[in-house]
Amino acid sequence: MLQDMLEEEYGVKAQEQIKVDSYDAIRGNGWLYLIARPGGREEEDVEELKKITDHLKNYGDRHVPYFLPTKEGKLVTKWDDNNYCVLASRQEETSTYTQNWGRKLAKFHERGVTVPFQVERTSRIGKWKELWEKRLEQMEKVWNGMLFQTPEDEFDRMFIESFPYYMGLTENAIQFLVDTEIDDKAEAMDNGTVCHERFSSTSWGKRYLIKNPFDWVFDHRSRDLAEWTRERYFQNTQTYPGDVKQFFDDYQTIEPLSSFSWRLLFARLLFPLHFFECIEMYYITRSEQDKKIIEEQLQKMLKQSREHESFLRSFFQVAGAPIRKLKLPMPEWLIR
Numbered sequence: 459m460l461q462d463m464l465e466e467e468y469g470v471k472a473q474e475q476i477k478v479d480s481y482d483a484i485r486g487n488g489w490l491y492l493i494a495r496p497g498g499r500e501e502e503d504v505e506e507l508k509k510i511t512d513h514l515k516n517y518g519d520r521h522v523p524y525f526l527p528t529k530e531g532k533l534v535t536k537w538d539d540n541n542y543c544v545l546a547s548r549q550e551e552t553s554t555y556t557q558n559w560g561r562k563l564a565k566f567h568e569r570g571v572t573v574p575f576q577v578e579r580t581s582r583i584g585k586w587k588e589l590w591e592k593r594l595e596q597m598e599k600v601w602n603g604m605l606f607q608t609p610e611d612e613f614d615r616m617f618i619e620s621f622p623y624y625m626g627l628t629e630n631a632i633q634f635l636v637d638t639e640i641d642d643k644a645e646a647m648d649n650g651t652v653c654h655e656r657f658s659s660t661s662w663g664k665r666y667l668i669k670n671p672f673d674w675v676f677d678h679r680s681r682d683l684a685e686w687t688r689e690r691y692f693q694n695t696q697t698y699p700g701d702v703k704q705f706f707d708d709y710q711t712i713e714p715l716s717s718f719s720w721r722l723l724f725a726r727l728l729f730p731l732h733f734f735e736c737i738e739m740y741y742i743t744r745s746e747q748d749k750k751i752i753e754e755q756l757q758k759m760l761k762q763s764r765e766h767e768s769f770l771r772s773f774f775q776v777a778g779a780p781i782r783k784l785k786l787p788m789p790e791w792l793i794r
Contacts, residue, residue, distance in 0.1 A: 460484060460493050463537040467528045468544060478666055485549065492523065492545040494672055496534055503579045504533045504543060507671040510573060510580075510652060514669075517569040521662065522669045523547035547668045559659065560708030563686070566669070567679045568712060570652030577676040583650045587635055590729055594628045597621070597737065613740055613753045620760055624733045630789055631728035637787075638721040645716040650676050657682035658689040680719050683709065684726035687777070691769055692732060695762065698769075699776045706777040717784035720774070727773060728789070732759060767792060 464470045464484055472486025484491045496504055508525040515522050523545035528535050535542055582589075601621045609615040654661050654673050662669050675681075686705065691698045709715075715723075736759065740752045759766075771792045774781050 463493075463535070463542065464491060464544065467535045467537065468526055469529050470526070478668070479660075479664055488549060490547045490549050490666055490668070491526070492547065492668065492670070494543045494545055494670070496541055496543050496672070499672075501532075501534055506577065506579045507674065508533060509575065510570075510577070510674065510676075511671050513573050514566075514569050514652065517572065519566065519569055519669070520548070521667050523671070525671070543672075545668070545670070547666070549666065558708050559686070560705040561711055563657070563682060564709045564712035567651045567653075567682070570676075571647075571649050571679075573652065573676075577650065580674060580676050581650065582653075582675045582677040582681070586726070586729075587632055590628060590632055590635075593734055594625065597734065598625065600741070613749070613756065616753075616756050616760060617737055617740075620733075620756075623763065624730045627728065627730045627733075630791070631725050631730075634728055634789060635722070635725040638718065638725060642718045642721055644718045647713055647716055648678060648718050648722075651679050653677040653679065653681045654685070656689075657685045659686070678719070678722055680715075680723035680726060683715075683719075684723045687723075687773075688727060688731065695765055695769070702776050703778055706779075715779070717786060720779050720784060720786055724770075724773065724786075727770060 460475060460482055461473060461484055464472060470486075470491065472484045472489070472491060474485045476483050476485055478490065478492060482493045484493070504525070511522050511525060515524075524547070525533055526544040526546045527533060533543060535544075598621075601618065604614060604618055609618060652674055653676065655675055656673075661673060683706075687702055690701050690705075706715075736752060736756050740749060740756070743749050743752065771788070773779075774786055774788070779786055
């Protein structure tokens with residue numbers, strides 16, 4: 459029982475066990491104790507995350523939880539052959555916090571950019587090219603292995619036929635990224651900050667407002683802006699423009715984006731993460747029912763590839779980027 463672990467290892471008595479998004483949590487004394495599994499993270503990774511949370515809290519972010527140390531002062535405890543961390547947060551419902559996403563994210567980034575020490579273990583700064591190339595290489599290997607076989611099912615056939623297009627898109631994204639780093643100059647606002655693995659409208663919780671350190675990476679702020687935009691586009695390909703415009707307007711009331719930021723953001727949107735995730739998920743999924751759902755997702759994605767190009771082509775206009783002033787480029791094949 460997790461209540462027993464909380465009492466025995468941390469000296470905290472709280473009785474009510476609940477679910478907070480995908481986490482088990484225990485509620486009591488006006489606090490929420492989130493029981494997190496650090497996954498493959500080592501103690502040093504967790505210590506670095508704790509230092510970041512301490513910094514953000516000191517800079518006034520009251521929605522960042524505390525890493526609760528055990529009675530022995532450890533951040534990771536072993537219980538029933540599993541490793542756990544406990545994150546303690548004041549109970550606050552998210553309903554009061556759902557407006558002005560862009561502005562709130564900008565404030566979060568502004569606090570994150572002032573982290574006074576070198577972040578090493580969770581840093582993704584300057585690593586996009588290498589990570590994208592690696593992902594592309596792995597998928598190309600799988601594709602090459604399937605090329606001269608008869609497709610086993612409809613999904614295999616769609617993957618084999620569509621991969622060259624998405625390989626081209628990925629190479630475009632990498633080239634756009636490289637050109638940005640050569641042609642443009644990073645400004646002070648382009649320094650690394652605390653970002654999220656994948657920022658979305660539910661990243662800070664659906665019911666309770668918690669900025670979970672296990673979702674964080676240290677990266678360029680355009681990562682979060684691109685992933686929020688990507689999610690919003692795929693959530694509703696018809697109504698996204700208004701939301702995206704509002705989000706970027708709100709964000710830039712705190713910090714206007716540099717041309718370097720806009721270009722990095724666009725490179726990330728060009729990278730077809732949705733395709734990679736769909737293919738990878740299908741081949742690791744065992745459930746036939748889930749495979750069917752993923753197959754339908756791929757089918758829809760391929761049908762909407764022209765719409766997706768239109769989304770990329772119009773992104774700068776939709777987001778209100780000062781295209782002429784900052785001389786923001788666009789891949790030639792998209793303009794044609």
